[in-house]
Amino acid sequence: MKKVTLVILALTAVMQLSAQQQAGRTLSLEEALEMTLSDNPTLQAAEFNRLAAQQERRAAIGLRMPQIGITGSYAYLGKDIEIDLNNMKTPVRDLAGQIFQSGLVPPELIPPLSQLLGGALSANWALPLQDRSLGLVGGDVMIPLWLGGKINAANRAARINEETAVSQAHQQRNALVSELVERYYGLALARQVVLVRQQVVDGVRKHLEDATALEAQGMIARSEKLYVEFKMSEAERDLQNARSQAETIASALGSTLGQAGDYQPVTAMFMLGRIEPLDYYRTLAAERNPLLEQVGQKRRLAYEGVRVQRAAFLPQVVAMGGASFYDYQVSKVLPRWAVGVGVNFKLFDGLNREYKYSAAKQTVRRVEALEAQAGSDIAVLVEKLYNQMDNYRSQMASIEASLAFAEEYLKTKNAAFLEGMSSSSDLIDAELNLAKVKTERIEVAYRYDVLLAQLLEAAGVSDEFTAYMRRQDTRRITFEK
Template sequence: MKISIRIALTTAALAAVSYLPAQEVGKALTLDEAIAVTLTDNPAMKAAAYEERAAQQQRRAAIGLRMPQINLTGAYAYLGKDIGFDLNGMKTPVKDLTGKILGSGLISPELIPSIQGLLNPMMNADWFLTIQDQSLGFVGGEVTMPIWLGGKINAANRAARLQERSATEQGNQTRNALISELVERYFGLALATQVVAVREQVVEGVRHHLEDARKLEQNGMIAQSELLYVEFKMAEAERELANARLQRETVSSALSNTLGRENDWQPLTAMFLIGDIEELAYYQDMAEARNPILSQVSLTRQLAQENVRAQRSAFLPQVVAMGGGMFYNYQVAGFVPRWAVGVGVNFKIFDGLNREYKYSAAKQTASRVGALQNKASQDIAVLVEKLYNQMLNYRNQITSIEASLNFAEEYLRMKNAAFKEGMASASDLIDAELNLAGVRAERLQAAYNFDLTLAQLLEAAGISDEFPAYARRMDARVILFDQK
């Protein structure tokens, strides 16, 4: 049974294609193929993918806050002068002291010249003791490791994970919106194609009636005014056909924009009508669980709470382990240590109430987002109910229109028979023809509205990917202008 229905759907789709003139048939594709192309080539999906990858990298960057920070440093300096102790001021006291000792008679006079020979170079030397040369340089490294920052690192990592999930939900929202846009333009092109077929059929029928009217007018069987009326309707039908073809070109360009590929597209999947629809509660439950907007609002609320925790960490002490050493040095004083390790603690006592105000602002933001979350949930529930009721209304419209279609077809048949018997005028027959075309176009429009509203309903419920499955359901009924 399922196979036979699929064969029928394919046959109906191919029949729809056959109504186009040869020059208007472009690249044919099914709805599933159109969705696959859109989700691959549409620039919006590519942008969403870049956003998700950026969020992933931000999450990985946040993990690095827990890791030690290792730096390699090097420096060279030229000081204004050497660093040391200047003892030249002690030369005079020392010189006086040595003179007194040498002149005291305690030392043999023979030794005094030798002693003075030894002391003179010392007394003439520069008594500046250099500790550090004025030119120095070094190469070394340092390591810092956060031990406790008041919970700021944990909050940053949780926030990064939430932002990554938010980017994913943003991608899902873009995906669902694109599927709805594709349905609008894909079936919009299917509708425009069917309307062109309707208008072509009308033009062909009116042209046939015009030929008959001209013959009847030449034979004096109808008044000239009736011929003029048929000619007027012929011009009107040709104008509407031209407008329908222009509309088809416009929608085809819009579809190419959604697909991300330029071509003269031809839909293979026909518009359809579903007999059995799930209850409203099903779509509302799905929206509550899977709607990307609600998910993003929930994640935004969690982000606001993490910001509260991050601001609260400013009131707590921060503890960091650190260490460093020199690998190479140039003329650095030997008493300078070559390595050092330690632990640093920073506890801010007062900062002008900056922390207090930021913490209070973060709490207010969290409360605001919470209120917005409740409103968003209610808005989505109302939207789902509105779309659900609209969808049922369009389905009921099709049922009513099909009753009118039966009447219009029978009325045209009666007028055609009466015209052949000379019991009806050509204008009556044309009016019946146009009435049938109008009912067929109205039925197609209602089917298009049904499919578009279904796509919007699934988007609100967060399950747009399931739209093609609706078209393949057992109770899915193809809607074409010449089929019931």
């Protein structure tokens, strides 16, 4: 009796020691959610994406505004720009000769006039208009009056893109809540499995010690001892695997939290007495699921694509104007400002517009088909998750019956041992069987909580997970009770 009591005390001491070794920074689920939603890089990237879409929307507003620019230029021409009248000299000389011969000019005036005419005819008769070196600084303004609806379509598309970025951020947030629940409770479960595996190793080690002593006394065959050694190596291997899995899940939890560290989950798993009917979650998913919102936004974006392609068939009208602020050697003949209206209407472009317009309409039909399929898929997913949760709730009743049996069986074996009617091995096996049933119980609670988080994610209301934890019919599930 003293020997068995020492074994049980040793098992208890090992569990306490393992718990102390595994204990790190205690972390509740609410604290983990706060850390995840504030420090996770995925959410930060989603926020930057939303801000970028917001700026793109503001940029699209500028398409309605006048476009004002300032330009400066300098040019050096190959030659001066001028009007050459030198070819008029011969007709002028002939006309003057005819006038002199007609007698209309007094003889005494002909010599001075001839001398004057000769000097004029020898001069260069080119009239300069623009020096070959010139420069100017000016401004121009263009105001879109009508572009066939392209500007309106671009602004609506920019607003839709911003809404899509918000939906994507919401989707990332919901997915992170589900991921956190899975990894947070997964770490709690993995560490409990390590404790149970440690119990198994200690129990089998006691069996091995007994078997070694019995073999030395010739009371059992060597094969029986070898079998216990095989079970010992198997138990140690399972323990090592459990520890490795716990370390992996701990690293994954640190990644979700955005902060690496040794965390000890302290929020117990739970199960609910009842939840809303299936139709409630179907309706929520149809209204608030971020993926469905994004598909709807893609459909609206496809409609805007059709409007843009249709605008290519319409004329484009713009008002424009320009003025020179400063000029260098620019001819005064040139105007210093100008205003006007421009119209562009394309008559034929090789059917390019027609095919693009048709392609845009086909895109609308494709997105509409995807939207219908996505709605059906989400409804099926909600039903699947809901039914699985109900299945685990039913399993819990069966497991708790097994737990009651395991507890009563342990009491029976303990009483039988005290009366000398049961072996120490039977008592240890009863202890380990009780630990195994307790582990199965919290594993069912773990599966239930993960499914609940996924159901709320599909319904688009992951933020309500902590509210479900606080419901009056919530039942905490721990390893001990």
